[in-house]
Amino acid sequence: MAIGQKLEDARNRKGISIREASESTKIRGDFLTSFESGNFDINLPEVYLRGFIRVYARFLGIDPDSAVSDLNLEIGTGKSKSKKTIGKIGNSEPSDSSSEMVVAEPSRNVGPSYSKVNHSNRYILLSAIIGSCTILLVIFLIWIFSSPEGNQNISSNLPDEKKLSIRETVSENSNESSKANSVEVADNSMLRLAAVGEIERLIISDEGKSPKVFHEFKNLSRGWEQTIPFTQRFRCYSSALQHIRFAVDDGIEKQVSGEGAGNFSWPGK
Numbered sequence: 001m002a003i004g005q006k007l008e009d010a011r012n013r014k015g016i017s018i019r020e021a022s023e024s025t026k027i028r029g030d031f032l033t034s035f036e037s038g039n040f041d042i043n044l045p046e047v048y049l050r051g052f053i054r055v056y057a058r059f060l061g062i063d064p065d066s067a068v069s070d071l072n073l074e075i076g077t078g079k080s081k082s083k084k085t086i087g088k089i090g091n092s093e094p095s096d097s098s099s100e101m102v103v104a105e106p107s108r109n110v111g112p113s114y115s116k117v118n119h120s121n122r123y124i125l126l127s128a129i130i131g132s133c134t135i136l137l138v139i140f141l142i143w144i145f146s147s148p149e150g151n152q153n154i155s156s157n158l159p160d161e162k163k164l165s166i167r168e169t170v171s172e173n174s175n176e177s178s179k180a181n182s183v184e185v186a187d188n189s190m191l192r193l194a195a196v197g198e199i200e201r202l203i204i205s206d207e208g209k210s211p212k213v214f215h216e217f218k219n220l221s222r223g224w225e226q227t228i229p230f231t232q233r234f235r236c237y238s239s240a241l242q243h244i245r246f247a248v249d250d251g252i253e254k255q256v257s258g259e260g261a262g263n264f265s266w267p268g269k
Contacts, residue, residue, distance in 0.1 A: 198222065200219060203215070
């Protein structure tokens with residue numbers, strides 16, 4: 001059974017509406033409707049999509065890990081289908097074997113369209129050749145600048161000052177690339193919060209944003225849960241630290257140390 005159908009059946013068994021589910025999970029109602037209809041193309045990063053499915057499944061009493069696995073299967077199936085559809089060239093209407101025979105048969109009526117198809121095919125072939133040459137050139141340049149032998153051949157006839165400048169440039173580019181990759185990974189994080197007791201006030205600050213983004217909640221009761229996206233790190237204030245639990249992405253849920261009002265942050269200092 002598809003994950004959307006499982007979510008809808010579980011909600012119907014509980015006898016609750018989309019609106020009630022949205023208020024309880026803090027997930028937009030149109031998102032929940034799309035999930036149940038099997039439409040996951042809602043302009044959300046996959047890490048956010050998995051987080052929302054996990055929260056909704058837990059609320060409905062479905063195993064979150066199983067729900068995410070079903071989602072991964074459907075997302076993979078949807079991509080393969082879209083690739084096949086995009087790959088079609090020409091008229092979008094379905095054609096049968098008889099229509100193919102008419103196109104292949106020489107005729108005055110089909111001559112202009114056949115010529116247009118030929119021109120289109122030539123343009124596509126030319127574009128593919130140019131694209132392939134460009135890719136080969138980029139690969140060759142990357143090999144030249146990344147290979148020790150290539151660097152040695154390029155800089156062998158240069159003065160010592162030029163050789164040092166080339167090495168420093170390559171080193172700086174490598175460091176910048178590593179930093180960019182680490183930021184990209186850290187940008188996609190989900191914070192899961194849960195209240196195990198009453199909390200009068202809870203404030204979460206997204207420390208990775210500039211300016212910072214704040215999320216504030218009041219008068220929380222036991223059993224409250226929320227999923228919040230954040231960038232790199234966050235800081236949290238709670239009026240009752242002993243009543244708050246949190247987890248980052250798919251990590252283990254943790255208990256905050258301390259009692260009463262106070263702050264905690266992730267990663268911890």
